[in-house]
Amino acid sequence: MSKRTFNSLFESEYLRRFGMGKNRTGNEKKAIFRIKKLRRANLKASLHHSFREQPTLNADASRRNLNHVWTGGKSSQEVLKNLEARLQALEAKPRTWTDKNGREYQEKQGRKIRSDACVAVEVLVTGSPEHLEKMGDAAVADYLKNSLKWINKKYGKENVISAGVHRDERNIHMWAYVVPVTVDGRLNASEVIGNKFQMADLHDEFSEFAQAYGLERGDRGNGSLHIPPQVLAVLTQREREEMVQNIEKEVQRQVAAVLEQNKVLQLLLKDPIKLKKHLKDLEDKQHGQEL
Numbered sequence: 639m640s641k642r643t644f645n646s647l648f649e650s651e652y653l654r655r656f657g658m659g660k661n662r663t664g665n666e667k668k669a670i671f672r673i674k675k676l677r678r679a680n681l682k683a684s685l686h687h688s689f690r691e692q693p694t695l696n697a698d699a700s701r702r703n704l705n706h707v708w709t710g711g712k713s714s715q716e717v718l719k720n721l722e723a724r725l726q727a728l729e730a731k732p733r734t735w736t737d738k739n740g741r742e743y744q745e746k747q748g749r750k751i752r753s754d755a756c757v758a759v760e761v762l763v764t765g766s767p768e769h770l771e772k773m774g775d776a777a778v779a780d781y782l783k784n785s786l787k788w789i790n791k792k793y794g795k796e797n798v799i800s801a802g803v804h805r806d807e808r809n810i811h812m813w814a815y816v817v818p819v820t821v822d823g824r825l826n827a828s829e830v831i832g833n834k835f836q837m838a839d840l841h842d843e844f845s846e847f848a849q850a851y852g853l854e855r856g857d858r859g860n861g862s863l864h865i866p867p868q869v870l871a872v873l874t875q876r877e878r879e880e881m882v883q884n885i886e887k888e889v890q891r892q893v894a895a896v897l898e899q900n901k902v903l904q905l906l907l908k909d910p911i912k913l914k915k916h917l918k919d920l921e922d923k924q925h926g927q928e929l
Contacts (some may be wrong), residue, residue: 666766668856670811671841675756675818675827681721684760685714688802688813698739701806708786710800710815717815718798721904724799724817728825756827759818761789764811765842765853773851779803781851782812788847789814793830824911863874 644872686692690702691714711717723837729751736742751757763785764770770778788799793816801814818830845855 643709657873665852668766669767669845669851669853670762670766671844671848672762673831673837673840674760676758676815676832677756678753678759681758681815682714682718685717685721685800685815688800688815689714690806694806696808696893697806699806699881704805705803707800707802708783709802710798712800717718720799721817724797725757725825728817728819751825755825756818757825759816759831761816762811762815763813764809765848765851767809769853770810777851778810781848781853782810785812785847786814788844789816794819838864862918 687694689707689712690697690705711720763782765781773781782803786798788921789801790798797817797819799815799817801812805810818825818827820826820829832840841855844855848854
C-alpha cells in the first residue's frame with residue numbers, strides 16, 4: 639500500500655466520521671455498529687479509554703461530566719473484577735452437548751479458559767453526525783439506550799459487564815463490553831461474532847432496529863478504514879511512513895504465503911514425490927533460519 643493510498647483512506651475515514659468536506663452531502667443517515675474482539679492484554683487499555691482513566695486527545699475535557707455509565711462496572715478495575723467472576727462461573731460449569739443421534743452428554747467438570755482467549759467484545763453504537771444532530775438530544779438518547787436493550791437481548795444481559803455513553807467526543811456514541819458466551823455456555827468470541835458473512839448479517843439485523851430512528855444500513859463491503867483518532871492524533875509523519883512500510887511488508891508476506899500454498903497444491907495434484915522433496919527443503923530452510 640503506497641503512502642498516497644494510506645493518506646486517501648485516512649482522509650475518507652476522517653470525512654466519514656466527522657461529517658466535513660466536499661464528499662459529504664449533508665444528508666448522511668447511517669447506523670454505525672462496530673464490534674471488536676478483545677483479549678486480556680488489550681481489554682485493559684480499551685477500558686482506560688472508555689472510563690477516561692488516561693489522556694483522551696479526541697475528547698473535550700470540559701464535557702466529561704456529560705459521560706455516563708449506564709450499567710455494570712464504573713471503572714476499569716471494577717469491570718475487570720466482574721469479568722473474572724463471570725469467567726470463573728463459566729469455568730466451573732460442566733459443558734453439556736447433544737450428539738447427532740440426540741443423546742445428551744455432560745462433562746464431569748468445567749474447562750479452564752485459555753490465558754490467550756478473547757474474553758470480551760467491545761461494541762460501539764452511533765450514527766451519522768448530521769442525522770443525530772437533526773434527531774435532537776432526547777431522540778438520540780432513546781436510540782442509544784434502546785441499542786443497549788438490543789445488545790442485552792442479543793448477547794444476554796448477564797454477559798454485558800459494562801455499558802455507557804460518551805458525549806465528550808465529536809460524535810455521541812454508546813459503548814458496551816460483552817463477555818462472548820455461546821448458547822450452550824462456552825466462552826467463544828469467534829462463534830458469537832461469526833465470520834465476515836455473519837457479521838454482515840449482524841449489521842443487517844441491527845439496521846432493522848435502527849430504521850425506527852430514521853437510520854439506514856451502510857453499504858456492504860465499502861472497505862472504509864477506521865483508525866482510532868486518539869492514535870492518529872499523536873502520529874508523526876515518520877510513524878505514518880513506517881506504518882505504510884509495515885502494511886506493505888505484511889501484504890507481501892501474505893501474497894508469498896498464498897503463492898506457496900498454490901505451489902504445494904499443484905505438486906500434490908501432479909507429482910507427490912516432488913511435493914515430499916519440496917516440503918523437506920522448506921523444513922530445512924526453516925531450521926536453518928532458526929539456527
